[in-house]
Amino acid sequence: MATQRVASVPSDLPVSLADVRAAHERIRDAIVRTPTLVSRTLSQITGATVYLKFENLQFTAAYKERGALNTLLQLSDEAKAKGVIAASAGNHAQGLAYHANRLGVPATVVMPRTAPITKVTQTEGHGATVVLHGETFDAAFAHARELEARHGYTFVHPFDDPRIIAGQGTVAAEMLDDVPAIDTLVTPIGGGGLISGMGVVARASGRPIEVVGVEAELYPSMYNRLHGTDMPCAGDTLAEGIAVKEPGGVTSVMVRELVDEILLVSERNLEEAVSLLLQIEKTVVEGAGAAGLAALLAYPERFRGRTVGVVLCGGNIDTRLLANVLLRDLARSGRLARLRIRLQDQPGQLFGAIRLFDQERVNIIEVYHQRVFTKLPAKGLIAEIECETRDRAHLDRLIAALRGAGYEVGLVEPG
Structure with a gap:
C-alpha cells in the first residue's frame, strides 16, 4: 500500500x-x-x-459532459461563434457535441475511420459535424489540430486542460x-x-x-x-x-x-x-x-x-x-458450459449421455456431433454439448455422473 x-x-x-x-x-x-x-x-x-x-x-x-460544459461556458463570444473542435471516438465527443449544440456553439469532432458507426451516429445526433480521418486516434488528433489552425476553432482537449x-x-x-x-x-x-x-x-x-x-x-x-x-x-x-x-x-x-x-x-x-x-x-x-x-x-x-x-x-x-x-461470465461461473464427450461409434452412445443430462436436470442448449473433423481414430467420435446448470456444483455433479457411466469428459474452458 x-x-x-x-x-x-x-x-x-x-x-x-x-x-x-x-x-x-x-x-x-x-x-x-x-x-x-x-x-x-x-x-x-x-x-x-x-x-x-x-x-x-x-x-x-x-461524466465527460462536466469538463466539456465547464470549458464551453468559459469561452469568449468570439470563440463560441467560430466553434469548437475535438478529436475523440468516445464519450468526450458526445459530451462536447451535446452541450455545444444546446448552447448554440458549432462543434466539429474528428474521429478515426475505424470508429464504431454507433459512436459516429450518436455524435452526429447531438448536432456535431463529424470528420472521419486516419486509421488511428493519433491521426485524427493531428488532423483536428490542423483544422483548428485553419478555421480558428477552439480545440477542446479531452483531458489535458x-x-x-x-x-x-x-x-x-x-x-x-x-x-x-x-x-x-x-x-x-x-x-x-x-x-x-x-x-x-x-x-x-x-x-x-x-x-x-x-x-x-x-x-x-x-x-x-x-x-x-x-x-x-x-x-x-x-x-x-x-x-x-x-x-x-x-x-x-x-x-x-x-x-x-x-x-x-x-x-x-x-x-x-x-x-x-x-x-x-x-x-x-x-x-x-x-x-x-x-x-x-x-x-x-x-x-x-x-x-x-x-x-x-x-x-x-x-x-x-x-x-x-x-x-x-456465465461460463466461468459454471452456469453455462460446453462439455466435450468422447463416444464410441455404437448405437445408443449419444442417447446414453443425453439421458444423464436429463437425470441431473441439466438443460441442453446445443449438440455438436463430430465424426469427420477429429484426430480420433475412424471409429471414435466427439460430441460437444452446450448446457445450462444452476451453479458450478451442479455442473460438477453432471461431469461426475458422465464419468461414472464410463464416458471420457472434458470441459471446454472460456478465455
Whole structure:
C-alpha cells in the first residue's frame, strides 16, 4: 500500500478546489447530479463499504459532459461563434457535441475511420459535424489540430486542460458532499483528467482520503510515466475508454502530486466487474466505467475495511459486446458450459449421455456431433454439448455422473 498523502493541494498546481467549486456553480443546472449509493452486495463481496457514483446516468451516459460544459461556458463570444473542435471516438465527443449544440456553439469532432458507426451516429445526433480521418486516434488528433489552425476553432482537449480537469473534479465534490464518510476514492485513469480533478477535491477535504487510480493492464501509460517503466500499451481491451498510450502533461504532474497509487487490472477483472454491475446493481457500465470495481475485485485486501467511493464513469458499451461479456461470465461461473464427450461409434452412445443430462436436470442448449473433423481414430467420435446448470456444483455433479457411466469428459474452458 502506498503512503497516504496529507490533506492539502500544492499551490503551484493549475487547478484548485476553488476552480472545482466554481465549475460546479457553472454546470450544475445543466447536468445530472447523479446519485452516490451504497451497494450492500458488492460490499459483502469485496469486504469494503462500497459507494457507487452513477455517472452512467448522465444524458450522454458519461461524466465527460462536466469538463466539456465547464470549458464551453468559459469561452469568449468570439470563440463560441467560430466553434469548437475535438478529436475523440468516445464519450468526450458526445459530451462536447451535446452541450455545444444546446448552447448554440458549432462543434466539429474528428474521429478515426475505424470508429464504431454507433459512436459516429450518436455524435452526429447531438448536432456535431463529424470528420472521419486516419486509421488511428493519433491521426485524427493531428488532423483536428490542423483544422483548428485553419478555421480558428477552439480545440477542446479531452483531458489535458485545467478547465476540463476542474469540471471533472465536480464528480468528487458531489460524492464527498453526499457521503462524507468516504475515505478512499477509486477512479479509472485514461488521460488523467478525471483523477486529477478528483485528487484536488480529496486533498482539499481537510482529512486524509486515499486516491487510487486504475488502469487496464494492456494500457499502463500513466503507471509507466510515474514509475519510469516501459510496459507496452497495446491490445484490444474492454476498457477502450481508458486505452490511452500517452497521458497528458498537465495531468501527469497532477497525478504525481495527488494520487497515492495506481493499480492495474486484467481483462478478466474488467469483464467480471461489468457483469456484476448489471446483475447486482441492474446498471449498464462500459469497461472503463467498471475499472474501479475491477480493482476492488482484483485487490480485495488492499481495500478491506475501507469506505470506498467508486466512479462508474460511463455506460456506453456496444450491446453485442455486453452480451459476449455476460455469456463468458456465465461460463466461468459454471452456469453455462460446453462439455466435450468422447463416444464410441455404437448405437445408443449419444442417447446414453443425453439421458444423464436429463437425470441431473441439466438443460441442453446445443449438440455438436463430430465424426469427420477429429484426430480420433475412424471409429471414435466427439460430441460437444452446450448446457445450462444452476451453479458450478451442479455442473460438477453432471461431469461426475458422465464419468461414472464410463464416458471420457472434458470441459471446454472460456478465455
